[in-house]
Amino acid sequence: MNKLLELKDVSFTYQTMTDEITAIENLTFSCDDGQFVSIIGPSGCGKTTILSLIAGLLQPTSGSISFEGKKLTGRNESLGYMLQKDQLFPWRTIEKNVLLPLEIKGKNTPENRKYALNLLEKYGLKDFIKNYPDQLSGGMRQRAALIRTLVSEPKLLLLDEPFSALDYQTRLSVCDDVYNIIKEEKKTTVLVTHDISEAISMSDIILVLTARPSKVKSVHKPQIKGDSPLRRRENPEFGSWFEKIWRELN
Amino acid sequence: MKKNNDFSPRHALYLKKVKTENAIVWILRFAILILGLLLWEILAITGIIDSFITSCPSKIITTIGTLITENNLFYHMGVTLYETLLGFFIAVFAGYAIALVLWWSERCRRVLEPYIVVLNSLPKIALGPVIIVWCGSGSKAIIFMAVLIGIIVAIITMLNGFLATDPNKILLLRSMGANKFQILTKLVMPGSLPTFISMLKISVGMAWIGSIMGEYLVSRAGLGYLIVYGGQVFKLDLVMAATVVLCILATLMYAAVALLEKVVINYKK
Ligand SMILES: Nc1ncnc2c1ncn2[C@@H]1O[C@H](COP(=O)(O)OP(=O)(O)O)[C@@H](O)[C@H]1O
Numbered sequence: 075m076n077k078l079l080e081l082k083d084v085s086f087t088y089q090t091m092t093d094e095i096t097a098i099e100n101l102t103f104s105c106d107d108g109q110f111v112s113i114i115g116p117s118g119c120g121k122t123t124i125l126s127l128i129a130g131l132l133q134p135t136s137g138s139i140s141f142e143g144k145k146l147t148g149r150n151e152s153l154g155y156m157l158q159k160d161q162l163f164p165w166r167t168i169e170k171n172v173l174l175p176l177e178i179k180g181k182n183t184p185e186n187r188k189y190a191l192n193l194l195e196k197y198g199l200k201d202f203i204k205n206y207p208d209q210l211s212g213g214m215r216q217r218a219a220l221i222r223t224l225v226s227e228p229k230l231l232l233l234d235e236p237f238s239a240l241d242y243q244t245r246l247s248v249c250d251d252v253y254n255i256i257k258e259e260k261k262t263t264v265l266v267t268h269d270i271s272e273a274i275s276m277s278d279i280i281l282v283l284t285a286r287p288s289k290v291k292s293v294h295k296p297q298i299k300g301d302s303p304l305r306r307r308e309n310p311e312f313g314s315w316f317e318k319i320w321r322e323l324n
Numbered sequence: 325m326k327k328n329n330d331f332s333p334r335h336a337l338y339l340k341k342v343k344t345e346n347a348i349v350w351i352l353r354f355a356i357l358i359l360g361l362l363l364w365e366i367l368a369i370t371g372i373i374d375s376f377i378t379s380c381p382s383k384i385i386t387t388i389g390t391l392i393t394e395n396n397l398f399y400h401m402g403v404t405l406y407e408t409l410l411g412f413f414i415a416v417f418a419g420y421a422i423a424l425v426l427w428w429s430e431r432c433r434r435v436l437e438p439y440i441v442v443l444n445s446l447p448k449i450a451l452g453p454v455i456i457v458w459c460g461s462g463s464k465a466i467i468f469m470a471v472l473i474g475i476i477v478a479i480i481t482m483l484n485g486f487l488a489t490d491p492n493k494i495l496l497l498r499s500m501g502a503n504k505f506q507i508l509t510k511l512v513m514p515g516s517l518p519t520f521i522s523m524l525k526i527s528v529g530m531a532w533i534g535s536i537m538g539e540y541l542v543s544r545a546g547l548g549y550l551i552v553y554g555g556q557v558f559k560l561d562l563v564m565a566a567t568v569v570l571c572i573l574a575t576l577m578y579a580a581v582a583l584l585e586k587v588v589i590n591y592k593k
Pocket residue numbers: 088089090095097116117118119120121122123124286
């Protein structure tokens with residue numbers, strides 16, 4: 075299999091008037107097409123920075139990032155970014171929110187709109203397209219946010235602690251929901267989180283980062299049996315993986 | 325939305341309680357107004373207060389009547405309204421435009437910041453004589469005053485609204501490949517609509533301050549002129565009558581903005 079994404083010895087330093095903050099130091103990892111990779115580390119260790127680098131919104135201070143075998147120089151065109159909270163625009167209807175990436179990219183064609191509407195229908199939001207985000211539950215909003223990242227048919231999804239703003243119950247079901255949609259659409263995903271259970275239940279590969287400056291501390295492939303994150307949480311292996319990673323983080 | 329008759333009896337009871345409470349509040353509001361006016365009138369009639377210097381409601385009403393029939397009240401209202409509205413619109417549009425420029429260019433913002441701070445703290449009325457020299461003693465000077473008083477607050481309010489845009493939403497748009505213009509039109513401007521409405525509300529007040537202040541300084545017509553003139557010739561009935569008309573106009577203008585808010589911001593729960 076070919077590597078979709080490859081980071082080699084990537085470092086990144088923020089410059090401020092009072093300080094030079096090295097957020098990431100010699101980070102190396104890669105991910106194959108179709109994989110689900112989680113990056114887990116203490117908060118403030120540089121996880122969001124890594125995603126910004128992969129998205130091409132920041133340029134590495136040293137090292138290189140390649141995407142589909144080509145070195146990344148500018149913004150990465152073929153990815154969908156999902157952030158903390160759904161970040162739906164409250165003044166736009168669900169439909170208009172979902173079409174936003176198409177508008178930005180100047181690809182708001184009838185064809186693409188149809189694709190977006192199909193996604194909304196497929197994932198049960200058809201009846202809500204004319205509603206405003208405030209009128210939807212947290213779970214449905216998150217689903218709308220995911221569909222928004224899917225409409226431009228990205229090759230890679232970046233998820234930055236997408237469930238952290240939800241309460242525990244919602245979080246479990248939204249996590250399942252998002253996972254199923256991602257698998258259904260066969261998207262390669264990099265998830266950033268500080269929630270160990272979330273990482274274990276969703277990922278093929280888990281990278282554990284050290285505190286700042288972040289390096290890869292260890293790589294795990296839990297590969298727990300079970301066809302959804304919720305099922306995997308019920309698997310007996312889950313507990314031992316949790317303990318192992320928990321120890322590494324503390 | 326549920327229809328009224330879908331609600332449980334308990335909910336109906338709750339609704340009734342809320343409605344009764346609202347009715348009481350409205351009744352009390354009117355009661356204060358009417359009692360106040362009555363008291364004023366009685367005190368004046370019985371001579372406890374001197375209606376020559378305090379005027380009284382009945383005289384205010386007759387004065388408004390004679391103002392309409394003999395002194396062209398509508399002309400004076402028109403003059404003041406024209407100055408206020410023009411000052412309002414110029415301050416709002418120019419203020420918005422300048423705030424946009426300041427949002428767009430951080431350098432521009434930093435360079436101009438001290439000037440805005442100074443202009444903001446300066447009492448604009450101090451510039452009255454200068455304005456008269458520049459614009460003459462007509463409507464132009466008054467509109468200039470209204471703009472001057474309104475525009476700084478408009479700029480500062482709007483700029484703060486633009487700058488309060490959620491950085492995560494900007495990051496999201498940038499990840500989609502949005503350029504700065506798209507960030508402005510798709511996010512910053514629509515997102516700051518509630519701030520724009522607040523800015524309009526503040527500007528209504530500022531425009532009235534500006535136009536009346538301007539009329540105090542220089543004018544031969546307008547409600548401010550009537551008030552100053554009434555004071556000078558000791559006709560308190562005239563002062564009060566013009567003030568009442570002013571109150572009504574200012575409230576109507578504020579209500580128009582509040583109505584606009586309901587129409588424009590329809591996405592909130
Ligand atoms: N724009 C910035 N300027 C300076 N320092 C920053 C900036 N953004 C983030 N940092 C610092 O870099 C470190 C990593 O940030 P981040 O990637 O957001 O961490 P995480 O997502 O893991 O919580 C933090 O210590 C943060 O203070």
